[in-house]
Amino acid sequence: KAGVTQTPRYLIKTRGQQVTLSCSPISGHRSVSWYQQTPGQGLQFLFEYFSETQRNKGNFPGRFSGRQFSNSRSEMNVSTLELGDSALYLCASSLDTGDGKTQYFGPGTRLLVL
Amino acid sequence: GENVEQHPSTLSVQEGDSAVIKCTYSDSASNYFPWYKQELGKRPQLIIDIRSNVGEKKDQRIAVTLNKTAKHFSLHITETQPEDSAVYFCAASLPPGKIIFGKGTRLHILP
Numbered sequence A: 001k002a003g004v005t006q007t008p009r010y011l012i013k014t015r016g017q018q019v020t021l022s023c024s025p026i027s028g029h030r031s032v033s034w035y036q037q038t039p040g041q042g043l044q045f046l047f048e049y050f051s052e053t054q055r056n057k058g059n060f061p062g063r064f065s066g067r068q069f070s071n072s073r074s075e076m077n078v079s080t081l082e083l084g085d086s087a088l089y090l091c092a093s094s095l096d097t098g099d100g101k102t103q104y105f106g107p108g109t110r111l112l113v114l
Numbered sequence B: 001g002e003n004v005e006q007h008p009s010t011l012s013v014q015e016g017d018s019a020v021i022k023c024t025y026s027d028s029a030s031n032y033f034p035w036y037k038q039e040l041g042k043r044p045q046l047i048i049d050i051r052s053n054v055g056e057k058k059d060q061r062i063a064v065t066l067n068k069t070a071k072h073f074s075l076h077i078t079e080t081q082p083e084d085s086a087v088y089f090c091a092a093s094l095p096p097g098k099i100i101f102g103k104g105t106r107l108h109i110l111p
Helices: none
Strands: A005-007 A010-015 A019-024 A032-038 A044-048 A051-057 A066-069 A075-080 A087-094 A107-111 B004-007 B010-014 B017-023 B034-039 B044-050 B055-060 B062-067 B072-077 B086-094 B100-101 B107-110
Touching: A005 A010, A005 A087, A010 A019, A019 A087, A019 A107, A032 A075, A032 B100, A032 B107, A044 A066, A044 B086, A044 B100, A051 A066, A075 A087, B004 B086, B010 B017, B010 B100, B017 B086, B017 B107, B044 B055, B072 B086
Parallel strands: A010 A107, B010 B107
Antiparallel strands: A005 A019, A019 A075, A032 A044, A032 A087, A044 A051, A066 A075, A087 A107, B004 B017, B017 B072, B034 B044, B034 B086, B055 B062, B062 B072, B086 B100, B086 B107
16 A cells, blocks of 8 residues: 655745645545644644544644645645744544544655745 | 643663653543654654553563553663664544644664
């Protein structure tokens, strides 16, 4: 089974621009979560989508948004980019069965904002 | 609010010795506790997990313990090897579908 994929892998943008990142989950997985990873801050939860609905949201400003399509692929959008948005953005997918779930991470998109 | 505290942030142990990483969580509704290992430049990989109805789980040199009353869980690595050097993250899930991560522990295995 193919793993979680993310595109693009690297991105350079300037302040004020917007960016869209894409995540393709493992086939059959309906839950997709997004995280921002920066040195010293670990993995900060952005949001989680399940069956095209945002089910959970972290404490990020409204500039960060996402969506999920009927094939479970998910996109994340960041508008009006700031220097502090430079980070590794990871998505993870899971089957989300029972009372626990195993998340499988993609390779991440490294975003640099200049 | 939901929070996962992880300690220490950096840990150095002699090859062959044991390493212990500790985490605490805030929300008593958490029922699933995974541990991830992230090597430099790579994605986080699940190494072991434990559910709230189990107190301990072991997989070869890795074990995890959970104390629900104290809201503590720990990762134990025995007989450490150079390839154990990495950043380790603990996490706690909040149904339905939210997983909160600790800030990570950088583990150095000294020769």
